[in-house]
Amino acid sequence: MEHDYINLKIGDIEQYAMVVKKQDLLTWKTQDWLEYTEIGLPEGDEEAHMLYGEICEDEQLIFSRPKLLKQKEKANIIGLKIIDFNSHLGTYGMGGPGFFGLLLSNNEYLTYTVWNAGSYVIINNKVVECNPELYHKTQPWVSNFGEDKTWNFLTEYISGSKIVAYTIHQDSLEIKAEKNTTTFKIHFLKNDKRLPRKTGRKRNAYKKGKIEDYILFQHKNAILIV
Incomplete structure (x- = not known):
């Protein structure tokens, strides 16, 4: 079953994403953010930077649902x-x-x-x-x-x-x-x-x-x- 964060269905918005430092992950997770692997996205997507920007080795791509x-x-x-x-x-x-x-x-x-x-x-x-x-x-x-x-x-x-x-x-x-x-x-x-x-x-x-x-x-x- 597809995770809710994959397709938010807020108007035309499908996803809400951010690149953060890995050392700050726990802080973001307490605010309902999840790592990309936790919502079912594959690792090693070569075209991911086109959507999410460049991601360095000490960074992680995370997703959430924005508050209205x-x-x-x-x-x-x-x-x-x-x-x-x-x-x-x-x-x-x-x-x-x-x-x-x-x-x-x-x-x-x-x-x-x-x-x-x-x-x-x-x-x-x-x-x-x-x-x-x-x-x-x-x-x-x-x-x-x-x-x-x-x-x-x-x-x-x-x-x-x-x-x-x-x-x-x-x-x-x-x-x-x-x-x-x-x-x-x-x-x-x-x-x-x-x-x-x-x-x-x-x-x-x-x-x-x-x-x-x-x-x-x-x-x-x-x-x-x-």
Whole structure:
């Protein structure tokens, strides 16, 4: 029977993996991580590095199941600081789905696990990322299209802020953060009229379930595999 960690079935996510030092294995095992051989993966897979990265002799590949936001106690999240963000989380080996995560002071990302998630995240009424063909309509927080289309205004804006409240709705997550005397809101969305689009209705971020099924915590050194 296939181990649960082989195919997590969390949206498009199949596995949650991390490479750690062998000397730290016992610590990770107390946090529900298992070695790759314990979940039935074969030894000596020559192509494993394409998914999991290079593994040195003093390191081990381990697997677990990430915790969803809805499974966490709210009191353990309120007060966490936002350190930075990453809009390129997740991998399928030769590329990635573009999950969006807020790096928090507990060494975890709060990650929205939909494809091209940055285009479904609004911070202070401005989208994090969008197609450069839409730049005449709006300038997103972040752009990575080379030359005069590369910028990051988001890190400085959110870094050092603190989560003071959050609310999970059926199709959106609203996070209220505070930095010095400024309060701002972060929205993870299924869809919204504020999201820039070329014509017509923007495609929904996901097809099934509620948004709470797609928001989880991942360790900053771990990877989500689709």
